Amino acid sequence: MSTDRFRPMDRRDFLGNLGRFSLGAAAVASLSAGTARSNQRSAEKTWTPVSDRRVRVGIVGYGVCRFGADFGFQDHPNVEIVAVSDLIPERREGLMQACRCETSYESLEVLVKDPKIEAVFVATDAPNHARHCIEVLNHGKHVMTAVPAVWGSIEDAERLLETVRKTGLKYMMAETSYYRPDCYAMRQIYRAGGFGKLVYSEGEYFHFSPTPIPSFKGWRVGMPPLWYPTHSTAYYVGVTGGRFTSVSCGGFDAGLPANKPGANPYDNPYSDEIALFQTSEGGASRMLMCKGVQGVIVETGRVYGQQGWMQDTNYHGLLKDLPDITRPPLPPGMPAGGHGGSHGPLTNEFVTAILEDREPLVDIYESLAMTVPGIVAHQSALKDGETLPIPQYDKA
Secondary structure, three states: OOOHHHHHHHHOOOOOOOEEEOOOOOOOOOOOOOOOOOHHHOOOOOOOOOOOOEEEEEEEEEOOHHHHHHHHHHOOEEEEEEEOOOOOOHHHHHHHHHHOOEEEOOOHHOOOOOOOOOOEOOOOOOOHHHHHHHHHHHHEEEEOOOOOOOOHHHHHHHHEEEEEEEHHHEEEEHHHOOOOOOOHHHHHHOOOOOOOOEEEEEEEEOOOOOOOOHHHOOOOOOHHHHOOHHHHHHHHHHHOOOOOOHHHHHHHEEHHHHHHHOOOOOOOOOOOEEEEEEEEOOEEEEEEEEEOOOEEEEEEEEEEEEEEEEOOOOEEEOOOOOOOOOOOOOOOOOOOOHHHHHHHHHHHHHHHHHOOOOOOOOEEEHHHHHHHHHHHHHHHOOOOOOEOOOOOOOEE
């Protein structure tokens, strides 16, 4: 980033902020006895390999956040890094060193032609995620991508979905909120019936950015906030598996230079967007992405259901025998990584899905269910909050 206050490490790991920010929610008490028993069981968890096979992986992208190496593929015992790529030679060299890999290619388009590679991690610029993933899939390789799945284009979402269906290969979006401790705990308790249907949920991605984070060809400059929605929308979709059906969104101009007329390629006037979604359960969700709130950098959410509610990892409700809410173990020597220790679990899930020949947790349907609503929300904000329907993509 452009100031000492906003270093790349702040971008990658907000765990220290979680717990200090619970905006708009009441204070909560300690965990119940049931959760305490779950935590005790977690000490006995050990990682067990599902196979001795090594998935041959290519990694593309080593930008300001260093995500190409930060998700730990190089440390997973079931992975062999075959080759890496970045368009910028200095970054390509850095990615080779970080991934302990001796082979590199000058672009993704060249890397995907390597017949030894069977899966690719796309950690490139957001405007190219859909195009790059389609390229990978069309070359017969599984793909995991950084967020979001697509960049402001519902047409790209439909092309990506069509390609995943046509190829039958694994697609996964590495949405970090899925494996943050709070969201993971909410998902486990929801599945156990601890909330019933959700009456209301909240997802919040605050990232104060008076100066845009450096980005390839300036794609972050003045970007529509809810084109980057998934850190928030995961706190409904990633908890329930449900869908957003319609949205009314408000936009706010905090006076940031990047949102002045003519200052960004999106013609976007908003630094902050706050959306109210209707859900497939009949409830409501407030989801936001805000860059103009002074000093706040946090990703979090809360859920409120018929049978209970939850903030952070604190459950209040009718369910007495709580499930284990501790995250799955990682292979020895593989770090949990940034974004609240979510990077390692996401990589492990993708690799394991390939080895077990199953769909990954954050598949194409979950990915579009988190991404496309944000695109429609921005359209609503530009129409003074007009309520708009959201396209639905279901398994064929």
